[in-house]
Amino acid sequence: MRIAIIDESVARAAVIEEGLREAGLGDVAIFLERAGLVARIESFAPDVILIDITNPHRDELEEILSVSRAVARPVAMFVDQSDTQSMEAALDAGVSAYVVDGFSPKRIKPILELAIRRFNAFSRLKNELDEAKSALAARGTIGKAKALLMSKRGIDEPAAYALLRKGAMDSGRKIAEVAEALLTAEKIWGGL
Amino acid sequence: MTESVLRVGFLPLVDAALPILAHELGFAAAEGLELQLVRDMSWATVNDRLLYGHSDAAHLPAPLALATALGLGRPAMPLAAPFVLGLNGNAITMRPEIAAQMTTIGAIGDAAATGERMAALIRSGVRLRFGVVHRYSSHNYMLRYWLRNCGIDPNADVEIVTVAPPFAADALSSGEVDGICVGEPWNSVAVARGAGVIVAVTAQIWRRGVEKVLAVKADRLAAGPEPYHKLVRALWRAGQAFIDPARCDEIAAILARPAYLDGSAELIAGAIADQILFAKGAARVHVPDFMFQHREAANFPWVSQAAWLYAQMVLAGHVQHTPRHYAQAKAVFRPDVYRAALRSLGVPLPGASAKLEGGISDPIGVGTTQGRLILGADSFFDGQSFDPDTLDAYLTHEQGH
Numbered sequence: 001m002r003i004a005i006i007d008e009s010v011a012r013a014a015v016i017e018e019g020l021r022e023a024g025l026g027d028v029a030i031f032l033e034r035a036g037l038v039a040r041i042e043s044f045a046p047d048v049i050l051i052d053i054t055n056p057h058r059d060e061l062e063e064i065l066s067v068s069r070a071v072a073r074p075v076a077m078f079v080d081q082s083d084t085q086s087m088e089a090a091l092d093a094g095v096s097a098y099v100v101d102g103f104s105p106k107r108i109k110p111i112l113e114l115a116i117r118r119f120n121a122f123s124r125l126k127n128e129l130d131e132a133k134s135a136l137a138a139r140g141t142i143g144k145a146k147a148l149l150m151s152k153r154g155i156d157e158p159a160a161y162a163l164l165r166k167g168a169m170d171s172g173r174k175i176a177e178v179a180e181a182l183l184t185a186e187k188i189w190g191g192l
Numbered sequence: 193m194t195e196s197v198l199r200v201g202f203l204p205l206v207d208a209a210l211p212i213l214a215h216e217l218g219f220a221a222a223e224g225l226e227l228q229l230v231r232d233m234s235w236a237t238v239n240d241r242l243l244y245g246h247s248d249a250a251h252l253p254a255p256l257a258l259a260t261a262l263g264l265g266r267p268a269m270p271l272a273a274p275f276v277l278g279l280n281g282n283a284i285t286m287r288p289e290i291a292a293q294m295t296t297i298g299a300i301g302d303a304a305a306t307g308e309r310m311a312a313l314i315r316s317g318v319r320l321r322f323g324v325v326h327r328y329s330s331h332n333y334m335l336r337y338w339l340r341n342c343g344i345d346p347n348a349d350v351e352i353v354t355v356a357p358p359f360a361a362d363a364l365s366s367g368e369v370d371g372i373c374v375g376e377p378w379n380s381v382a383v384a385r386g387a388g389v390i391v392a393v394t395a396q397i398w399r400r401g402v403e404k405v406l407a408v409k410a411d412r413l414a415a416g417p418e419p420y421h422k423l424v425r426a427l428w429r430a431g432q433a434f435i436d437p438a439r440c441d442e443i444a445a446i447l448a449r450p451a452y453l454d455g456s457a458e459l460i461a462g463a464i465a466d467q468i469l470f471a472k473g474a475a476r477v478h479v480p481d482f483m484f485q486h487r488e489a490a491n492f493p494w495v496s497q498a499a500w501l502y503a504q505m506v507l508a509g510h511v512q513h514t515p516r517h518y519a520q521a522k523a524v525f526r527p528d529v530y531r532a533a534l535r536s537l538g539v540p541l542p543g544a545s546a547k548l549e550g551g552i553s554d555p556i557g558v559g560t561t562q563g564r565l566i567l568g569a570d571s572f573f574d575g576q577s578f579d580p581d582t583l584d585a586y587l588t589h590e591q592g593h
Contacts (some may be wrong), residue, residue, distance in 0.1 A: 054237070058236035060355065060356055062327070063353065066327060096236070096237075
């Protein structure tokens, strides 16, 4: 079974491809760029196409699929009328699938489910990465604010941290926000 | 009043203006309606979100709503279009060297004469390739209508492919296509880059051509019409604001925001004000009714407009004509919902649900159930008219070309 992955995210495409290979589906190609997409898809002649739903080329793809001479058989959206749940899950995950008409839904379903899992895993990874980045940034902000308090007030680190924490509790904000405000104030008032 | 929430899907195009303005100018809020606008980059995704419940309504090309109801390329799903989001607003932009052989660069030409010169060009052996924004789009069918009635067979003499609007200018400059039929601001973008020259606007092909509609799932509308009535009223008021020349710059600035069109307010303002730049370096030309909104009940979903589109879909070979298909296509347009929603505003409501399309050459008063209504010229470039009650004769005539 030949599977094409069309995705502008190199990392996500790789995560999906890896999943397919682990499942024993090795005949996979990734298409990242628009240039020559039609011709390249036609010459690859996939049985299944996975595409991320934010991809701006979905309408072009559907057009190719409806008129293509190279992909001789008409291609339809995979999920049949009775299976709206899979379709909703796919849409929630951000992936859409097309399959050559005549392929048994039983053979396709595991592929779509795998793609959905991988798409979801990728979003989770990305969220965790974003969180880790903002946590690191927050730690940097708090560190700088502590250093500022230590030097201006001549206090030690635990005392500086206690001041920030008190400020946060009194104003109902996060410590990182208080630290940020302090640094902003220092930037404006600095040297006075 | 209880607050209703509706999510509305849209693509970043000037004719997504009414839902955006209904939200931004407070018309939805005044109805006790909260609008959440969901921006996407392909019609396929806008449509998927509507069908699978990620959105409650969508800005959709009218023929795509018909295609979805007819089940072309996917399982059929009954859709309802209670409000037309605008008429026309599209143009045909061609590579400058080809445009020079068809029209006076920078000026608005005569669509019939321009088409005749294109036909001569094609007869001399030039193979032209056009990009349209979607297989089931008014752009595709207006282009095909123009070509066919200039003596060019759109199914054989030219090639028509799909190009996503943001890539239309690229496709022109790379030579991937010779012409594009696309909505604003994308013609203007191609013109500003010198990649193309506008040879015709769709208002010249059909003075009152139906374009995008507000599409909703028919079962959702039947189960709870009230929020949709609120939405239709908010859209009607947004249309009133849209045509106020004093608000043009304000509206262009709103549409240009990153969350919406993320484009040039200057180019967008040109489209709103019907001030079109046909070629780079030329002066802007005022094109009457370039994009037609609000006046003459322009947002009323005439069933005869759906019928015309269906006829073009049959002629393109996109759907096989059967009485059942015809009925399904016409049932998408819902003048009854338009009337029910707007009755309380006291606005003019057409009495009939269908009309002879292209039958008006001079402004004429028409029957209403409420208010006074005068319709302006709605002619096709070739002087033909379309009667939804004699579809078979129309198809035979058009196929005879």
